[in-house]
Amino acid sequence: MWATMPDAAHPLGALLREARRRLSEAGVTDAALDARLLVEHFTGTTRSQAITDPTLPVHGVEPLIAAVERRLAGEPLHRILGFREFYGLKLELSRETLEPRPDTETLVDAVLPFVREVSERRGACRILDLGTGTGAILLAVLSACPKASGMGVDISADAVATATRNADHLGLSNRFAAVQSDWFEEISGRYDVIASNPPYIPSQQIEGLQQEVRHFDPVRALDGGADGLDPYRIIGEQGPAYLAHGGLAALEIGHDQKADVTAIFSSCGWSLVEALTDLGGNDRVLLFTRP
Ligand SMILES: C[S@@+](CC[C@H](N)C(=O)[O-])C[C@H]1O[C@@H](n2cnc3c(N)ncnc32)[C@H](O)[C@@H]1O
The missing domain is CATH 1.10.8.10 (Ubiquitin-associated (UBA) domain)
Structure with a gap:
């Protein structure tokens, strides 16, 4: 009609x-x-x-x-x-940002107790969010913990701009900064938490994904290299130089990557402290420390 x-x-x-x-x-x-x-x-x-x-x-x-x-x-x-809710926050999407998924809220829940504890004890807690996209993970943590602050990192200039706008709209820009960087390349200093939901789909599997994901989520947000594990190798190897004493790494993983990611991190001197499942019962988040 x-x-x-x-x-x-x-x-x-x-x-x-x-x-x-x-x-x-x-x-x-x-x-x-x-x-x-x-x-x-x-x-x-x-x-x-x-x-x-x-x-x-x-x-x-x-x-x-x-x-x-x-x-x-x-x-x-x-x-x-043009937007999606994540952890109760309305986040603007753009061409080069992943649509944040409810499963990623598991990672936010997983780090919050640590962030609160450090914030209470020291009056501050610094978080590095690698591959920040819309800023979803870091903005959710900052909204729940007023003493925390952090840096969102993304290789995409469009994602950095979108995350910055989201921080502005949410009134969090005084505790949020974003930088365009290939993982740690432009980063200095040390952080209490290194959080990341990196691209983790093996390159060969991208073509087989649902049409809604394959055609509308940016490939750079999905493709984790030949075996899907490249970003974990980089974060596992380079992360210790950016982690404060007693700090935590929190990683989202694919449902079948727990053993591989744990092996990569163990070989770089990290210890697994907790493994969490998502709403569907799949392995989804790993927390590591450096003894
Ligand atoms: C799976 S998405 C996660 C986005 C957001 N953190 C979330 O959970 O909704 C992965 C993000 O990593 C970014 N990325 C890919 N390669 C990168 C690199 N070499 N350095 C920094 N960020 C990268 C992508 O642009 C994308 O925003």
């Missing part, structure tokens, strides 16, 4: 039904939720308006029509919206 009259005013309830119908007929999982979020975002309306005032006339529906078409073409919902 809307494509023939994009300039007309459409009742909010009818827009929602039409968006839901199109998405569900195309087999989009979570069609109802996606329709609601697209309608709210692209018409500037709220969920309660849709419930209490479904006849509310909405003008200028072209952006909504275009957004639904993008979803029908397979683009992930949050890429279209």
Whole structure:
């Protein structure tokens, strides 16, 4: 109905039904939720308006029509919206940033007790987030721990700019800095925590990933080299020079990488202190110290 009259005013309830119908007929999982979020975002309306005032006339529906078409073409919902929630924070996405995943919240939960303990004991705690992307991990930790501060590192200038904007919007820029660097290349000083969710997919497996990941997440955020372990070798070998005495390394890993990453870190003098699983019960986070 809307494509023939994009300039007309459409009742909010009818827009929602039409968006839901199109998405569900195309087999989009979570069609109802996606329709609601697209309608709210692209018409500037709220969920309660849709419930209490479904006849509310909405003008200028072209952006909504275009957004639904993008979803029908397979683009992930949050890429279209341009943001995603992570650890309760609204984070802007951009072309070269990974869409942060709920499983990565496991890493935030894993480091917070250590960050709080160091902050309480010393009045400060410094965190280095390698491969920061949107800034997700570091910003989540800073939002939960007011005495912590940190540096987000990314090889992508676009990611560094996005993480910086996210810190501004969240009111965290006084404790957050971001730098473009190939891992430790531009880094100096020592940090209490080195955190990273590095690219860890073996190069050969990228082609076989779901279309939504393969086409819309940046390859540089996914590709961990021939066996997926290259970044862990770099962090394991070079990390000790940037770690404060008694510090912690916290790493997200692929579900089948626990033994390999533990072996790499052990060979560099680290000790595994904890291994955590994600919401699906898969190995997801490893914590190491240097005795
Ligand atoms: C899996 S993403 C993680 C993004 C974010 N930390 C998160 O958890 O949502 C990996 C990130 O590492 C960055 N990266 C890839 N190679 C890098 C390198 N050599 N040096 C620094 N960052 C790199 C990518 O640009 C990407 O932002």
